[in-house]
Each structure stands twice: as structure tokens, then as C-alpha cells.
Amino acid sequence: MAGVTFDRVTKCFGDVVAVDDLSLDVFDEEFLVLLGPSGCGKSTALRMIAGLEEPSEGTIEIGESIVNDVEAKDRDVAMVFQSYALYPHMSVRKNIEFPLRTRKVASDEREKLVHDAAESLGLETLLDRKPAQLSGGQRQRVALARAIVRRPKVFLMDEPLSNLDAKLRVQTRAELIELQRELATTVIYVTHDQVEGMTMGHRIAIMADGKLQQVGPPQAVYDHPANLFVAGFIGNPPMNTVSGPIVRTASDPAGSFGIGVEGTVIPLPAGHCAAIERSGAKTVVLGVRPEHLRPATEGGLVATVAVIESLGHERHVDCRLADGQMVISRLSSSEPAPLVGERVNLTVDPLELHIFDGVTEEAIETT
Amino acid sequence: MHGDAPSPRRTASRNRRRVLLKVLRYLLLTFLAVVIVFPLYITVVNSLLSPQQIASRPPTFFPIHPQWGSYSTAWDAGHMSEYMLNSVIVTAIITVGQVATAILAAYAFAFLEFPLKRALFVLFLATLMVPFEVTIITNLTTITNLGWYNSYQGLAVPFLATGFGAFLLRQAFLQVPPDLKDAASIDGYGHWRFMTRVAVPLARPTVAALSVFAFLGAWNQYLWPLLVTKDDRYRTVQIGLKQLSSTSLDQVNVTFAGVVIAALPLVVLLLIFQKQLVRGLTAGAVKG
Numbered sequence: 001m002a003g004v005t006f007d008r009v010t011k012c013f014g015d016v017v018a019v020d021d022l023s024l025d026v027f028d029e030e031f032l033v034l035l036g037p038s039g040c041g042k043s044t045a046l047r048m049i050a051g052l053e054e055p056s057e058g059t060i061e062i063g064e065s066i067v068n069d070v071e072a073k074d075r076d077v078a079m080v081f082q083s084y085a086l087y088p089h090m091s092v093r094k095n096i097e098f099p100l101r102t103r104k105v106a107s108d109e110r111e112k113l114v115h116d117a118a119e120s121l122g123l124e125t126l127l128d129r130k131p132a133q134l135s136g137g138q139r140q141r142v143a144l145a146r147a148i149v150r151r152p153k154v155f156l157m158d159e160p161l162s163n164l165d166a167k168l169r170v171q172t173r174a175e176l177i178e179l180q181r182e183l184a185t186t187v188i189y190v191t192h193d194q195v196e197g198m199t200m201g202h203r204i205a206i207m208a209d210g211k212l213q214q215v216g217p218p219q220a221v222y223d224h225p226a227n228l229f230v231a232g233f234i235g236n237p238p239m240n241t242v243s244g245p246i247v248r249t250a251s252d253p254a255g256s257f258g259i260g261v262e263g264t265v266i267p268l269p270a271g272h273c274a275a276i277e278r279s280g281a282k283t284v285v286l287g288v289r290p291e292h293l294r295p296a297t298e299g300g301l302v303a304t305v306a307v308i309e310s311l312g313h314e315r316h317v318d319c320r321l322a323d324g325q326m327v328i329s330r331l332s333s334s335e336p337a338p339l340v341g342e343r344v345n346l347t348v349d350p351l352e353l354h355i356f357d358g359v360t361e362e363a364i365e366t367t
Numbered sequence: 368m369h370g371d372a373p374s375p376r377r378t379a380s381r382n383r384r385r386v387l388l389k390v391l392r393y394l395l396l397t398f399l400a401v402v403i404v405f406p407l408y409i410t411v412v413n414s415l416l417s418p419q420q421i422a423s424r425p426p427t428f429f430p431i432h433p434q435w436g437s438y439s440t441a442w443d444a445g446h447m448s449e450y451m452l453n454s455v456i457v458t459a460i461i462t463v464g465q466v467a468t469a470i471l472a473a474y475a476f477a478f479l480e481f482p483l484k485r486a487l488f489v490l491f492l493a494t495l496m497v498p499f500e501v502t503i504i505t506n507l508t509t510i511t512n513l514g515w516y517n518s519y520q521g522l523a524v525p526f527l528a529t530g531f532g533a534f535l536l537r538q539a540f541l542q543v544p545p546d547l548k549d550a551a552s553i554d555g556y557g558h559w560r561f562m563t564r565v566a567v568p569l570a571r572p573t574v575a576a577l578s579v580f581a582f583l584g585a586w587n588q589y590l591w592p593l594l595v596t597k598d599d600r601y602r603t604v605q606i607g608l609k610q611l612s613s614t615s616l617d618q619v620n621v622t623f624a625g626v627v628i629a630a631l632p633l634v635v636l637l638l639i640f641q642k643q644l645v646r647g648l649t650a651g652a653v654k655g
Contacts, residue, residue: 052549073555085546089568102555146554 001185002063002153003028004049009058011044011210018044020210022058026188031180033201034190037233041210042190046156049188051075062154073102078147082159084139086131086146092118093127096145103150117149120179137168144176148183155180157189161196173199194234198222206230228361231287231354237316240293240327242301243285243358246276259286262322264301269350275366276355283358290316290330292352295338300347303327305338319344414438414623421619437624441611445625449599450607453522454586455632457603460523461585466578469532474562476533477540478548488537494530503591510595521595522603526585532577539573540566575643582636604629 004026011019019041026032034042047053048060051072059066067075078099086095096117100110118124121141131139140160147155160176161169177200180187191197197204198218205215206229214226225231231239247260256273258265266286268276276284295317303319306326315337317329329346331337338344355364413421415433441447475481476488506525515521543566551561567574589605596602602610608629612622 047549050549050553052552072552075553077553079550079553081546081550083544083546085544085550087547087565089565089571099554102560 001028003030003186004154004188005059005061006045007059007061009045009048009055009060011041011048011053012056017210019048019055022207022210022212024205024212024215026186028186029184031177031187031189031200031202033197033204034188034207035192035194035197035201035204035233036207036213037192040207042192042207043158045207046079046158046188046190049075049154050077050079050156076152077154077156078150078152079156079158080140080143080147080160082162084131084143084160084163086139086142088131091128091130092123092134092142095131095142096123096127096149098146099150105150113149114145117145120148120182121145136164137172140164140172144179148179151183151185153186155183155185155187157187159191159193160189161191161193176200194236198234206233208233224363225287225354226363228285228287228356231356231363235289237290237328237330239287239289239354241285241287241356242321242325242327243283245283259284261286262301266301266348266353267350268353268355272350272353272355272366275364279357279364281357281359281364284364285356285358285361287354287356288327288348288352290328292348293327293329293346294348295329295331295344296347298345300345301327303344303346305340305342305344308337308340317344319346410623410626414620414627416620418617418619434620437618437620438628440615440618441621441625441628444615445607445611445621446599447604447607447611447625447628450602450604451628451632453519453601454604454629456519457522457588457592458582458585460519461526462578462581464523464527465529465532465581466574468528469536469577470562470567470574472528472533473536473540474558474566476537477543478558478561478566491530491533495534499591503594506591507594516595517597517601519601522592522601523585525591526588529581532581535577536570536573539570543569572643575640579636579640579643583633586633 006022006024009019009022010017022041022045034045036042044053048055049062051067051070055068059068061067062075062077087098090098093114097110097114100113105113114127115124118127121144123138123141123145126134126138126142131142134142140163143160157176161172164172173196176189189196189200197206201218203216204218204221206213206221208229214221214230216224221230222234225234225239228241231241242261244259244261244266246257247265248257249265256268256270258267260266301321303321305317306320307318309316309318310333313333315331315333315335317331317337319327319329321327327346355366356362357364409428412428412430414437415430415435416427417434420427420430472491476484476491510516510521510525513520515524547565547569548561551565556564587605588603589609592601592603593606593609596606608622608625611625612619615621
């Protein structure tokens with residue numbers, strides 16, 4: 001097993017910069033999720049570890065050695081593809097033993113390894129079938145079996161659950177977490193699905209436009225997003241954001257001020273104000289998670305309920321502010337919900353507010 | 368009731384029109400089939416008639432007393448066995464050669480990156496537009512200069528590579544998902560093994576179709592074998608047929624028997640590979 005290190009890695013395709021100055025340490029036996037929207041460079045980063053793309057600049061280390069000039073087959077990594085990449089003309093058995101054959105593993109040893117891999121993924125009865133005779137979930141297991149059969153140093157997974165239906169995806173998610181724990185190996189997992197990121201990774205690394213935005217344990221990233229992009233990307237529904245100027249009034253306690261939003265001034269706690277002063281920000285963006293935005297009888301922002309989405313265990317109340325901005329409040333199904341068209345007052349505990357610089361979009365740390 | 372539901376009378380008339388169109392279509396197809404099959408049928412029939420019956424009017428369309436002897440005469444007197452053997456040897460070399468070179472060229476165009484790849488591919492395609500007759504004198508000079516006149520090399524080498532084969536197989540290789548190539552690279556397969564173990568097996572229907580085309584083309588050659596051979600040691604079956612017809616002018620049934628014998632390998636081949644032949648031609652036309 002081994003860790004992986006990106007050291008100032010850049011990858012360009014012509015004029016397009018797919019990965020921009022990426023530095024990231026993936027620890028040994030860690031499950032790291034590379035998360036980001038389509039085209040953010042996460043798959044390119046994964047393919048560079050696999051040796052399928054060469055970095056334009058920077059170095060990649062697997063274990064202690066730099067692998068920039070090492071061929072894909074000599075890097076001792078295994079990859080699971082979104083399309084599964086099974087060889088359609090070969091049986092499940094042949095597919096699983098494929099990497100062993102190329103490494104000239106003796107036939108009885110090969111037999112045993114294939115059996116073990118198939119057994120651990122419940123494929124024993126399917127060994128003689130062709131991929132076309134398998135369901136999506138079964139194909140995905142075969143792809144996993146082919147990856148684990150030779151116990152590589154690092155597993156690379158490129159959106160392996162994307163082609164599964166929702167129910168199977170949830171089930172396979174849990175199985176993958178268990179499998180990684182059993183194998184005690186390094187897994188780098190690429191996805192655009194934040195639920196996979198939040199539930200599977202020891203840490204998540206969020207990318208946008210080829211740049212690394214934030215790395216950390218999922219809960220820490222959720223609680224303390226580093227910038228507006230991460231705040232909007234992590235969380236479903238995403239974080240509500242409203243922008244406004246700093247407003248100082250005579251009634252403010254010393255050193256305090258508020259943010260003007262929609263004719264209302266949202267007062268900020270002294271600690272937040274001090275942080276904003278330190279940062280030198282002229283305008284700020286306030287962020288609040290939907291679960292922290294509560295309907296109240298008075299105070300706060302005035303909005304009109306536009307849509308109510310009921311998910312069974314919770315409701316998403318979509319409200320429109322006077323200037324047309326939409327904000328979402330998340331309520332549990334046991335709480336009373338307002339009616340569509342009703343005017344509501346939305347309040348927030350100031351301590352739950354996230355504050356971002358209106359220009360740089362970076363978070364302003366308040367603690 | 369919906370206002371726009373078709374009335375029963377309109378439905379009946381539409382059905383009648385559909386049946387009529389179908390009948391017309393089948394009649395046309397039957398007519399075309401007869402036009403194509405009739406010469407083949409009449410060849411087989413004539414090979415089983417006596418020369419007098421062939422010359423008689425009205426013509427005989429069914430051999431009541433088939434004359435099988437014409438086949439043995441054609442085989443023995445026409446030296447069909449030697450001609451057939453030569454054809455088999457030349458056709459086998461051309462077929463294997465064409466498929467092998469097409470696989471290598473197509474793989475390069477589909478999976479490798481190299482300078483001037485596009486321009487080279489266009490050049491390959493351009494060769495499809497040059498008729499063989501245009502190059503025949505140059506080829507003959509080359510073959511003669513190489514000392515291959517009247518030899519198997521002379522018969523086969525000019526046909527060992529075709530732009531058509533490279534084009535057909537490239538299209539088939541482009542259908543192989545790129546992820547398979549990536550997976551194979553990680554698993555330790557280089558280009559050669561990926562080509563032989565993954566790409567070619569996946570393009571099998573197209574490879575089979577190309578083999579059949581190459582076989583047909585090589586087997587039916589007449590002009591080139593006539594030009595580069597001077598004696599029966601290397602002459603192929605199509606030239607043998609021509610000689611048979613000129614030596615048995617009074618036994619036209621023997622010539623017909625020779626034609627049937629020469630065509631038999633093709634018929635067998637077509638029966639075995641007809642599915643691949645059609646699939647190969649339409650490969651890549653639509654997403655599979």
C-alpha cells in the first residue's frame with residue numbers, strides 16, 4: 001500500500017488547462033474522494049496517477065517514488081472505470097484474471113486469486129458468463145474484482161457508481177466502504193455526486209476549473225466551506241447566499257455592524273464583525289445552510305413562499321425575496337410548514353452565518 | 368369517443384393500401400431476384416445438357432437427363448485441379464496478407480498518435496480512387512524487374528495491402544471503447560497484445576467481412592494473372608476457364624461445368640459468411 005502525492009501538477013491540453021497547479025497528499029490507506037462538477041479536472045488528475053496522461057508540469061509520487069516517467073502497467077495501480085471497461089468477448093473469469101495473466105502469475109495461483117476475488121464480491125456463480133449477460137450491478141462487481149485481484153498499491157475509481165440505478169448505488173456505496181476497510185488500501189475515488197463524497201471519503205478534495213478548492217474531512221468541509229464555490233457545491237439543497245454592504249447604525253454596540261439585505265439590516269455578532277474588519281472586505285456575502293434558516297412570526301428577512309417540496313422526512317420551502325433571489329429553508333416533516341404564497345419572516349441564528357468576501361469569494365474565518 | 372378517431376371505413380382502406388404496397392414490393396423483389404439468379408441457374412442447367420440441347424430452340428430450362436460427364440471432362444481435360452490449386456495458393460496469400468496489413472494500418476490510424484496521421488489516412492483513402500488498370504503497367508514493370516514474372520510472388524504481392532481494408536477496419540476499431548485501451552494499459556497490455564487479444568476479437572465481424580472481400584477479389588482476378596504468367600504452372604482458374612472455352616468449342620457444356628466448378632468455392636464461402644459480409648459493410652453506419 002502507498003500514499004500518493006501531487007506536487008504542483010499542471011496538465012494542459014493545448015490551450016486548455018485541465019489541472020492547474022495541484023498539490024495534494026493522499027495518505028496511505030486513505031479513502032480520498034475527488035469531488036467536483038463535470039470538466040473540473042478531477043478525472044484528468046486520476047488518469048495522471050494511473051499513467052494514462054502525463055503531467056505538463058510538476059511531479060506525482062506513489063509511495064516514495066516519482067512516477068512521472070513510469071509506464072501505467074508498472075505503477076501498481078488498478079482502476080475501475082465508469083463504463084466498467086470489461087472485455088466483452090471474455091468471460092467473467094477471463095476478465096478477472098486478465099491482469100494476472102499479463103503479470104505471468106502461475107495458473108494455480110491465478111485460479112486461487114480469481115476465486116478469492118470472486119468470492120469476496122459474490123461472483124462465484126457468474127464466472128463463466130460474458131459481460132453482456134450480466135446486470136449493471138454485476139458488471140460493476142466484476143470490474144471491482146478485476147481491480148482487487150492483484151492487490152495493487154492504489155485503487156483509482158472513476159465515477160464507478162454513475163451507471164447504477166439509485167437503489168443499487170446506495171447499496172454499492174456501503175459495500176465499497178466496507179471493501180476499502182477490509183483491503184486496508186489507498187483509494188482515490190472521483191465523483192461529481194456530493195452524497196458519495198460526503199458518505200464515502202475519509203477526506204474530500206473539491207476541485208473547480210482545474211484548481212483544488214478545499215481538502216478536508218466531509219463534515220469539516222460542510223461546516224466550514226473555504227469559499228463560495230464549496231459552500232454552493234456541498235450540501236443539498238445548497239447553502240443560501242445573499243450579498244449586501246456593511247451598514248453601521250448609531251444603535252450598534254461598539255465594534256458591531258450589520259449587513260444590509262433587502263432593506264433589512266442583519267446584525268452580526270461582535271466576533272464576526274472583528275473578522276470582517278481584519279479581512280478588509282468592503283462587501284460580504286452571507287451564507288446560511290437551509291436547516292438554519294427558520295420561519296418566524298417576526299424579524300429577519302421577509303419572503304414569499306414559492307414552492308414547497310416534500311421529501312417525506314423533510315420539506316424544502318423555497319422562498320422568494322423581494323428582489324427575486326430564492327432562498328431555501330429545510331424543515332423536518334413534523335414541523336408546521338407555511339402555505340404556498342404566504343409571506344414569512346425568515347430568521348437565522350447569527351452564529352450559524354457563514355461570511356465570504358464579496359470580491360475574492362473566500363470565506364472569512366470568524367473563530 | 369374522441370372526435371379524431373379514424374372511421375372503420377378509413378381504417379379498412381388504409382389496410383388495403385398497405386397490403387397492396389406490400390404485394391407490389393414483394394413482386395419487385397422477386398423480379399430482381401429472378402434477374403440475378405437466372406444466369407446462375409442457366410449456367411448450372413447448361414452444364415448438365417448436351418451441346419445439341421443447349422443449341423436447340425426453344426431452349427431447355429430443365430435437364431431431364433443430366434449429363435454429369437461434362438464435370439469430369441472439365442476437371443480432367445481442362446486441368447482444373449492445377450488451376451484451382453494455383454488459385455487457392457494465390458488467394459490464400461492475398462487474403463491473409465490483405466487482412467494482416469489492414470489490421471496493422473487500421474490499428475495505427477485508430478489507436479496511435481503520430482505526425483501527419485490525418486494526411487496519411489487521406490492518402491490511404493485516395494488510393495481507393497485509383498483504378499487498378501491505371502497502375503497495371505507500372506506494377507508489371509516492377510514485378511518483372513524484381514524477377515517475379517511467372518511466379519506466385521508476382522501474382523500475389525501487388526495485392527497484399529489495400530486502402531479499403533485499412534479504412535474498413537479502422538472504422539471497426541474506432542467502435543472499441545477507449546476505456547478498454549486504458550484498462551488494458553493499466554493491466555499491462557502493450558499495443559501488440561491489445562491489438563491481438565482485444566481489438567481484433569472485438570472487430571471479428573469486420574475482419575471476417577474483409578477476408579471474404581479479399582478472397583472474392585483474388586479468386587476472380589483475370590487480367591493480372593494473365594499478364595504476369597506465361598505457362599500453366601502458375602495460371603489461375605479464371606485463365607483456365609478461358610482456355611477451357613477455347614479448347615472445347617464444340618463442347619460448350621464442358622465450359623459451363625468448368626464455370627460451376629470455379630464458382631463453387633465462392634458459393635460455399637458466401638453461404639458460410641453471408642451474415643458477416645452484410646454486417647461488415649454496414650458496420651459503423653449506425654451506433655451499435
